[in-house]
Amino acid sequence: MACITNCKIVAHQEVAPDHRRIVLDAPDIAADARPGQFCMIEVREGSSPFLRRPMSIERIFDDGISILYKAMGEGTRMMASIPTGAYINVQGPLGNIFPIESDTVRSILVAGGIGIAPLIGLAEAIIARGARAPEVILAARTECLLLCEKELSQMGCAVTLATDDGSAGFKGFAADALRLLDPDSKTLVYTCGPNVMMRAVYDVCAAADTRCYASLEAVMACGDGVCMGCVVETNAENEFAKMARVCREGPVFDARVIRWNAFD
Numbered sequence: 002m003a004c005i006t007n008c009k010i011v012a013h014q015e016v017a018p019d020h021r022r023i024v025l026d027a028p029d030i031a032a033d034a035r036p037g038q039f040c041m042i043e044v045r046e047g048s049s050p051f052l053r054r055p056m057s058i059e060r061i062f063d064d065g066i067s068i069l070y071k072a073m074g075e076g077t078r079m080m081a082s083i084p085t086g087a088y089i090n091v092q093g094p095l096g097n098i099f100p101i102e103s104d105t106v107r108s109i110l111v112a113g114g115i116g117i118a119p120l121i122g123l124a125e126a127i128i129a130r131g132a133r134a135p136e137v138i139l140a141a142r143t144e145c146l147l148l149c150e151k152e153l154s155q156m157g158c159a160v161t162l163a164t165d166d167g168s169a170g171f172k173g174f175a176a177d178a179l180r181l182l183d184p185d186s187k188t189l190v191y192t193c194g195p196n197v198m199m200r201a202v203y204d205v206c207a208a209a210d211t212r213c214y215a216s217l218e219a220v221m222a223c224g225d226g227v228c229m230g231c232v233v234e235t236n237a238e239n240e241f242a243k244m245a246r247v248c249r250e251g252p253v254f255d256a257r258v259i260r261w262n263a264f265d
């Protein structure tokens with residue numbers, strides 16, 4: 002059940018150029034949150050910017066949550082300037098969750114840049130279930146934008162790095178790195194990042210008969226299923242299921258359901 006609450010910022014630090022982590026004292030949100038869900042953040046009180054900004058829940062603690070974000074536009078730059086100790090208004094948790102199957106033999110998390118945000122809590126949850134630590138592909142344009150390698154390695158995840166410019170790890174794209182890990186029908190892949198990356202990841206999975214869950218992004222207004230501003234096209238035959246709301250039916254989708262070429 003989502004709540005709207007003022008949360009104290011207990012830590013707020015830069016983790017990479019233009020990327021920050023904010024830790025919020027938010028026991029009510031943490032109590033209900035599950036990996037895959039997100040929050041709508043009011044970056045400033047009042048009407049400018051008018052809309053809250055959707056942000057994945059990175060980690061869930063007993064008394065709060067963390068959010069990992071990229072300061073890219075008006076709202077996130079404002080957020081970056083809020084000091085530790087201040088309060089921000091947060092609505093959450095919202096959206097659906099990553100399915101975790103206890104009999105999964107192997108899981109691979111594929112993140113593009115800031116797309117690692119929702120996958121950190123997922124990795125923790127998979128390990129907490131007693132399953133084998135997931136393998137993780139961290140992909141980014143260049144080395145300094147590879148996020149959370151240390152945290153994931155400390156959790157016991159085998160991390161493969163991939164950069165477009167070859168400045169760290171494998172030189173190439175996330176989907177190419179995934180192909181090299183040779184997923185099969187017993188593997189479960191979870192992915193989050195730019196649509197073009199997730200589509201390529203899905204293509205590798207489809208060819209290998211590997212199930213794949215993708216966490217999608219959309220520009221959101223209400224974040225809670227009302228405005229229909231965040232719909233994506235699906236492959237459903239049924240007229241009513243043809244459009245799915247990222248904020249309500251998602252953000253996590255079985256990648257087979259998404260009509261990926263609608264993003265072209």
Ligand SMILES: Cc1cc2nc3c(=O)[nH]c(=O)nc-3n(C[C@H](O)[C@H](O)[C@H](O)COP(=O)(O)OP(=O)(O)OC[C@H]3O[C@@H](n4cnc5c(N)ncnc54)[C@H](O)[C@@H]3O)c2cc1C
Binds near residue numbers: 069072076077078
């Ligand atoms: C469910 C969900 C979870 C998200 N989780 C995270 C997260 O954990 N960390 C993070 O950094 N970002 C996350 N995002 C994206 C984040 O919401 C946008 O980057 C943010 O709203 C941009 O706000 P802004 O005011 O800085 O940018 P604006 O000034 O509004 O826009 C700057 C640029 O960003 C683009 N943009 C705006 N909103 C989005 C969006 N929702 N998705 C993609 N591009 C957008 C605009 O088209 C424009 O080019 C998430 C989005 C969704 C829908």
Ligand code: FES
Binds near residue numbers: 225230248249
């Ligand atoms: S953002 Fe309003 S329905 Fe999804």
